[in-house]
Amino acid sequence: MTIFGIDFSPLFSPGFLIGIVLVTAGIYTIFTLGLQLNVSQTGIMNFGQVGFAALGAYGTALFILRAGLPTILALVLGIIVANVFSLLMSLTALRLRADFLAIAMLVSAEAIRLVALNWLDVTHGDNGVACDESNVCFDDGWNALAGRMIDFAHSLGWTNVDPMVPLVVVEWASALVLTVLLVYLKKSPWGRVLRAIAEDENAARAVGHNTLAYKMQSMAIGGSLGALAGFFIALNLASVSPTQFNPLVTFLGFVVLLIGGLGNYWAIPLASVITWFVIAGTEQIDLGMAPDKQAAIRYIIAGVVIMALMAFRPQGLMGKREEMVLGD
DSSP states (O other): OEETTEEOGGGGSHHHIIIIIIHHHHHHHHHHHHHIIIIIITOOOOTTHHHHHHHHHHHHHHHHHHHOOOHHHHHHHHHHHHHHHHHHHHHHHTTSOHHHHHHHHHHHHHHHHHHHHHOHHHHOGGGOBSBOTTSOBTTHHHHHHHHHHHHHHHHTTOOSOOTTHHHHHHHHHHHHHHHHHHHHHHHSHHHHHHHHHHHOHHHHHHTTOOHHHHHHHHHHHHHHHHHHHHHHHHHHHTSBOGGGGSHHHHHHHHHHHHHHOTTOTTHHHHHHHHHHHHHHHHHHSOOSSOHHHHHHHHHHHHHHHHHHHHHHOTTOSSOOGGGOOOOO
8 A cells, every 4th residue: 555655555464463563562551551550540650660561571581590480470470579669669759749759760760770781690781681501591481382372273273373473362361351450440449549649649648548558559550560561571572681671661651641541541552552553653664764764753753643632632532631630
């Protein structure tokens, strides 16, 4: 399909839609669900979500390679590591004002990345974590499961299965379950307390709620979602390295959040697919410019979309104006 001399057909190839858009959108759906809980429902400006993703990815990979644990158990322990860090951060940072909290979270995430970059004996720095000396890789267990899923698809008559399909299925199944759970929690008494804290923490405290405890719980759940997303990032790239967890990851999560709309969990999957179709799509089509310039175009497009939304629909595609509470 050619429009104005530009061939858009690569945007509709199965390899692009499945291997890039759906895989990346699934990761950012899970990642941004945690931001939705923290930012819109609790009023916590969590600019450090990528730090939890890094802890989940590194923790899982190292538990598999160093302790020889099965993938699921290693993932659970990786999420626990992220929760421990969330607890430590919550005891100090959550007492800060919203703007200082945002800075503290951003700095903490960058500190995690720098530790991973420089702790060479454990994380191997820029080389990242993938396989040990005996050529056992952290994703061997996943690859075995993915192979069985592809074999099952073959048995059903699906002969030409994209190798990324198993990851897409697991990611989006996880995203669906998590979205349903978060929608339920939002409507529960616990969720209503979080909303009260986001709107007026002093009033919530005045009626007897331990606001710090509720905010810590929100941070723990949001951090767990970030850790799970980090694990999927590692599976997608078949390695864990510091370059995967720079602050841009969190800011792209906020792009998805703002496009979808604050307060609406169901908006996140749709916004994630739209965001990554546009961002990744600019790399697939030939715009007749140098590759480095064309790569930069995608972030310009994301910025223009955000500015347009803020001007014409600040609540996002599926958000509500009354949900637009971003802390004190």
